Amino acid sequence: MLNKQGQRQITNALVFLGPACVFLVVLLVIPIIVDLVVAFTDMEQTIIVTELTTEQFRKIVRPNEDALLGFELRGSFYRALAKTAVFVFFTLTIFNITFGLLLALTTTALPDWLGGTFRAIWLLPRMSPSVVYALLWIWVVDPTERGLLNQILVNVFGTEPVNMFLDQPMALIVVANGFIGASIGMLILTSSIRSIPEHLFHAARVDGAGSLSIVRHIVLPALRWPLSYITVFQALALMVSFEYIFLIMGPARSTMTMAMLAYTKTLAPQIGSGQYAYGAAITLILIVFGTVVALVLYRLANMRSLLANPKIEVQ
Amino acid sequence: MARIELVGVAKRWGNTVAVEDMRTELEDREFVAILGPSGCGKSTTLFLLAGIYAPTEGEIRFDGVRVNEVEPKDRNVGIVFQSYALYPNMTVEQNIMFPLRFVSMEATEAQKQAREIAELVQIEKLLERRPGQLSGGQQQRVALARALIKKPNLLLLDEPLSNLDATLRLSMRSEIRRIQRELGVTTILVTHDQVEATTMADRIICMNDGRIEQIDTPENLYRRPNTTFVASFVGSPPINLVAGSIRESRFVAGERSFPLSGITETAEVWMGLRPELLAVADEGLPATVATIEPMGREILYGADSPLGFLRFLEAAPLPRFSFGDKVRLATVVENVLFFDGTDGGRIDGASLNEFS
Numbered sequence: 145m146l147n148k149q150g151q152r153q154i155t156n157a158l159v160f161l162g163p164a165c166v167f168l169v170v171l172l173v174i175p176i177i178v179d180l181v182v183a184f185t186d187m188e189q190t191i192i193v194t195e196l197t198t199e200q201f202r203k204i205v206r207p208n209e210d211a212l213l214g215f216e217l218r219g220s221f222y223r224a225l226a227k228t229a230v231f232v233f234f235t236l237t238i239f240n241i242t243f244g245l246l247l248a249l250t251t252t253a254l255p256d257w258l259g260g261t262f263r264a265i266w267l268l269p270r271m272s273p274s275v276v277y278a279l280l281w282i283w284v285v286d287p288t289e290r291g292l293l294n295q296i297l298v299n300v301f302g303t304e305p306v307n308m309f310l311d312q313p314m315a316l317i318v319v320a321n322g323f324i325g326a327s328i329g330m331l332i333l334t335s336s337i338r339s340i341p342e343h344l345f346h347a348a349r350v351d352g353a354g355s356l357s358i359v360r361h362i363v364l365p366a367l368r369w370p371l372s373y374i375t376v377f378q379a380l381a382l383m384v385s386f387e388y389i390f391l392i393m394g395p396a397r398s399t400m401t402m403a404m405l406a407y408t409k410t411l412a413p414q415i416g417s418g419q420y421a422y423g424a425a426i427t428l429i430l431i432v433f434g435t436v437v438a439l440v441l442y443r444l445a446n447m448r449s450l451l452a453n454p455k456i457e458v459q
Numbered sequence: 460m461a462r463i464e465l466v467g468v469a470k471r472w473g474n475t476v477a478v479e480d481m482r483t484e485l486e487d488r489e490f491v492a493i494l495g496p497s498g499c500g501k502s503t504t505l506f507l508l509a510g511i512y513a514p515t516e517g518e519i520r521f522d523g524v525r526v527n528e529v530e531p532k533d534r535n536v537g538i539v540f541q542s543y544a545l546y547p548n549m550t551v552e553q554n555i556m557f558p559l560r561f562v563s564m565e566a567t568e569a570q571k572q573a574r575e576i577a578e579l580v581q582i583e584k585l586l587e588r589r590p591g592q593l594s595g596g597q598q599q600r601v602a603l604a605r606a607l608i609k610k611p612n613l614l615l616l617d618e619p620l621s622n623l624d625a626t627l628r629l630s631m632r633s634e635i636r637r638i639q640r641e642l643g644v645t646t647i648l649v650t651h652d653q654v655e656a657t658t659m660a661d662r663i664i665c666m667n668d669g670r671i672e673q674i675d676t677p678e679n680l681y682r683r684p685n686t687t688f689v690a691s692f693v694g695s696p697p698i699n700l701v702a703g704s705i706r707e708s709r710f711v712a713g714e715r716s717f718p719l720s721g722i723t724e725t726a727e728v729w730m731g732l733r734p735e736l737l738a739v740a741d742e743g744l745p746a747t748v749a750t751i752e753p754m755g756r757e758i759l760y761g762a763d764s765p766l767g768f769l770r771f772l773e774a775a776p777l778p779r780f781s782f783g784d785k786v787r788l789a790t791v792v793e794n795v796l797f798f799d800g801t802d803g804g805r806i807d808g809a810s811l812n813e814f815s
Contacts, residue, residue: 343544346511351605352532352561361557365548 176431182424189418200425220405221426228401230314231321231389232382239322240378241371244329249359251330252337263334266327278391281320285309313398317389321382329374336370337363372445379441380434402430461521461612461645462487463508468517470503477503479669481517485647490639492648492660496692500669501649505615508647510534521612532561534613537606537644541618543598545590545605552577552586555604562609576604579638596627603635607642614639614646620655632659653693657681665689687803690731690796696759699732701766702800710797710811715744715765717815721808727800730766730811734759736794737771739780743789743815748780762786790814 183200185193208216217225247266251259269277284292287307294305308316340362348358386403393399395408395415408415410423463485470478478500485491493501506512508519510531518525526534537558545554552573559569577583580600590598599619606614616635620628636659639646650656656663657677665672665680665688673685684690690698703712705726710717712730746769750761758773760780771788773779780786792811799806 341542341544343540343542344546346506346509346531347538347540347544347605348546348557349511349531350509350534350536350538351558352609353557354532354561357561361549362546365546368548 179424179427179431182421183428185421187421187424189420191420200422203422204425204429220400223397224400224402224405224426227314227399228383228403231318231399231401232379234314234318235321235325235382236375236378238318240325240329240382241374243322243326244374245333245367245371247326247330248333248337249363252334253355263327263330266330269324270327274387275391277324278320278388281316281388281392285316309393309396310398313393313396317393317399320388320392321385324388325378325382328378332370332374333367336367340366372441376438376441376445380438383434383437384430402426402433406430462523463613463645463647464518464520464523465504465508466518466520468504468507468514468519470500470507470512471515476669478507481671483664483671483674485645487645488643490636490646490648490659490661491664492650492656492662493664493666494650494653494656494692495666495672496651499666501651501666502617503669504666505538505617505647505649508613509536509538509615535609535611536613536615537609537611538615539599539602539606539617539619541621543590543602543622545598545601547590549589550586551582551588551590551593551601554590554601555586555608557605558609572608573604576608579607579641580604580634595622595624596631599623599631603638607638607644610642611644614644616646616648618650619648620650621652628655635659653695657693665692667692683805684731684796685805687729687731687798690798690805694733696734696770696772698796699734699737699769700798701730701732701769703728703730703766704800705809712766718812719809720812721810722797722806726806728806728809729798729800729803731796731798732769732790733794734770735772737769737788737790739771739773739786740789741787743787746786746788748782748784748786751778751780751782753778762788764788787815 184196184198186195186197186199187193203218204221205215205217247263251262253259254262283290285308286292286294287305287309289295289298289305291305293308297303298305306312344362345358348362353361384403386401386407389399389401389404390407390412395404395412400408406423406426408417409419409426410417465481465483468478468481469476481504493504495501503512507514510526510529514527519527521534546557549557552570555573555576556569559572564572573586574583577586580603582597582600582604585593585597585601590601593601599622602619619635620631623631632655635648648656648659657680660677662674663677663680664674667688673680673689675683675685680689680693684693687700691700701712703710705711705719705722705724705728706716707725708719708723710719710728710730744764744766746762746764748760749763749768750759752759752761756774756776758775758778759770760773761768761770769788792814795811795814797806797809798804
């Protein structure tokens, strides 16, 4: 009897955990191992490996006696790192968090049908294909007088046309990513605001709180955990996200973040790609950075207790 | 402290009527309970008074001044919600002091008042805790302290005891009454528990289906219910209602008829008999014991009689009868109530001459 029960437990474990384990191994563990191995080879153009080498990492750093750790970052990689930091920081703080929060606060304050309509509009870019979304942005910021932005600037405000691609490339990709990214924060925060017991709002109003005080004392404290989650999750997602950068800017040096760099060096068509081992090395560093950022934010945001039990209920 | 008036107040959402034609007055310092089954509109009435809802019709007056358009924060009311609605991210002290943030007051003065009110509700040792670390009874006291700290004109209690266990409920009942007397604040308690209402309130507003059925003292509500609804809602175990008619000065029910005085015209009526006023006697209405429910101090019997199923109480620790026993039931005829068969209103002046 016990034996049969034991067998059944194993079968159950396989049925329930099996698929998740397979996905984890195939999509995460194996690629990381492959990346780790390839990063230390000279794989280029073809998948033939002739020697194991640390040559790829020498393209990223060069020895320098005066530097703190005995080496310094090479210019291209240093710039990629700085651009990634700028891109992630501004997209996250301005759009994914602040704008997402504002959208959630305003749309929940509106009547249900109106708030719902606004939220649906904000979800449209996420629902449309990335390429269509990117093409629309390209049209909006087209440097000639055909671009929507320039038409407005010239015809309505009477100013000179601008070329965002050249003048403000980082701002462009931050805004383009932010308009899509804000909707995730909006959805999560909206549902968090909705789950605050209605009696808390009633109590606060009777206690004398106005709208702003209610936001500050009732809503924001309840959003601490979802905000932590959005920060950690979106920071990681933005670090490795490059599709809109590539679709809007192409492999331009002005917006070459780490993820873009790795992609350009390996798979991007016709621009000196095919440096598989070099791309793998950059990706490896990206993985290390991602892990460090995740752990630091995890610690800062006290995610462990976030995952432990629900924080919104009163009792 | 204030005198509260409701003048023809109604609240509707589309076609749904929550409250209709509420008319009542509360004297300063009075403790009034709103009693009724769930969905009768009693909590809506409370929220109307707090200003959380605006009335669709009618006028609410505090000390004679219309407050329909006055925001909750400007009404100076305190409210204790059924769920207590404590702010989970604040300590007990911050919760109690929260209403004082919005009046200009020195921090030290606010703290002093918070301590005073905490002592009044006996939670002065819990000030540093958070709501999540408190028991139900303690949370309830915190909610009460927060409602009282502004020295409100009107204290509103929305089923404040329903989440507490039986013993705690008993002690909180007298506790709330003590605090209310001490502060002399006009108080409205919403409850579906008649014992809560009758033990705590000076007067009870009995509501059903969005309307007031009767406003009276607890005693009158029990002895002279205006309608069959009040008669059956107030009193436990519930009153026996026997359908019948009045013909030629006799109450006729089934094959039985009883002589009656005070009413002569033919009418369909309900006869109301309180179980505690029915007793087994040597002579009376024949009945057969069908159910026996020991309730500790008393035993509730149910018996089949020519008037249908009747409940009666016997004050005795052990059952005197068993299933199928033939008994005879008698009552004090002056206590028998009559209600109109169509609208359920009490018929005054009718009294039974004989019950057998």
